[in-house]
Amino acid sequence: MISNTELDEKYLRKGMMPSILCAGCGNGIVLNATLRAIDKLGMDIDNMVFVSGIGCSSRLNGYIKADALHATHGRAIAFATGIKAANPDLDVVVFTGDGDCAGIGGNHLLHGIRRNIGITVITINNYTYGMTGGQFSPTTPQTSRSTTSPFGTIEHPFDLSRIVVSAGAPYVARWTVAHPVQLQKAIRKGLDKKGFSFIEVLSPCPTSYWRRNKVYSLESVYQWYKDNTVSLTKADDHPEKITIGEFYDGEKAEWTELWKSLVGQVRV
């Protein structure tokens, strides 16, 4: 197995260090899992484009020595769709946050899935708008405190992965940063999938989310992820818990392939 030092040496953009991430932030773990997945698959990093929106999670692509586009808030999937459609040979990966992906960008997510554009979307769900200092997001658990829900949120959160399954994505998995091995494997399967693949990662924002909810140690946060999640197979016995695992792995014709065959028929 490649060591972290070797991984950094091989893939990181040194000029961008130190990163903006806080100590204990889960984003670094997701980046690590992604790079490991790429390395294990032996993908050509020069043929990859990492696209992101705006947020702490959306800064990850800047740290990779590869082509990357840090877009506008919520629009990463729309930018990525343009890149993939214009050059289907490129491997396009999106890093996005829960606010970016499910709030301001929710419609692009649904339509990216509907089109089945061949990109891999890694959504880092930290239950908050981290970069703006911790307001409640579309995935914040009900009653959680945030800077804009000082008395606890009254709103019902989205179950993102289930939405993505019902919208018809051919690959959907959800893990937490407390499951790095499974996470890396899910990213690998996502990268390998021809169509739209979606990996949701529950990841801590100690600074803006957990602190406001009076959890101060990283150990307690990781314990929380372990205690409050249940694998898909046992989900029925624990309706109160968050299901994790591989939600769907299927086949569906991908947009650029369908377009290519249409062009093949009508091209003069």
Place this chain on the structure above:
Amino acid sequence: MDVNNVLGPSQQFIQGDKACVYGALLAGCRFFAGYPITPATEIAEEMSRLLPRLGGTYLQMEDEIASIAAIIGASWTGTKTMTATSGPGFSLMQENIGYAIMTETPCVIVNVQRGGPSTGQPTIPSQGDVMQARFGSHGDYEIITLCPSSVQQTLEQMIRAFNLAEKYRTPVILLTDAAIGHMRERITIPANPLVVTRDYVDIDYNDYKPFRTGYLHATKIPEFAPFGSKYNTYVTGLTHNDDGHPITDDWNVHAKLIKRITSKLTDNMEDIYDIDTRYTDYAEIAVVSYGISARPALEAVYMAQRLGRDVAYINLTTLWPFNYEYFSELSKRVDKIVVVEMNIGSIYHCVREATSGRCDVVLVSSLGGRVSTPKDIWEEIK
């Protein structure tokens, strides 16, 4: 097969919207993303028919925000890209137009103007988005905006829009309107139009800084490395240095970047500023107009010329950047400038600013889709 063969006979009787597509394809555009809206829908329809025949890509996106996002992303693969919309969609595109400015991404945005604000008059022409084209996105910037007055000019200005977008690595806006977009006129398709393509970088991978300028020749325009070309470019809308790395807390870095991306246009007005002027030499009065409004303006000027009056015709086929110097000079030679526009006064204010009271400036305004008549304009000339 080449584009001209796909477009068909070199003489055709077609709508402005269709001519817009022809111009784009002749200029090398091979990627369109858009969302239906009157009176620009015909552009999307024609693109969906022609692009696959040319091996290009047509994407119908979920809204106009996604449409411009997709064309900016696609442009980074080295493709010439465009979108087309009208007022409501143009409003939605503003944030990402700023992104294209900041990241120096070539692309063309067509706004077939209709009456506004809001849903307004969907099928009716207007020139109400002139200021929005210039100032619609936040922050400090300059943008190129072209404006055709006929179907033939729509085709020609589209080619110019792509050439300028590529040459200066910047988004270019083509402002047309429901009248020009929907009217049918006879056009001639040029056989071999001049087509410009952005400068691609060709130096050692390790030496390249994506936003440094001057590798090939001394300009303020950085050479381009498309995604997939191993140069590992990081594109961000944050204020960035030559490496493309975000530097958001140093006023020097921000000021240097903004000055470069604005002056790369304003330093080159001679190349960018192309307007249609007639009878300017001895004129006492100048009629200034653009787009659909320039047509009655020309009629009024012909009327005046027939009566022996020295009246000039100035059609601003390039609206932005505004040429203050040109109008400052003009104000020293004429007594009066008549500005004809289909809005409550847009370019009128720029002309007043540039002329600083040295001559009279009057506005002939029309609203609601009514085009000023030559007689309306004559009232200000006689």
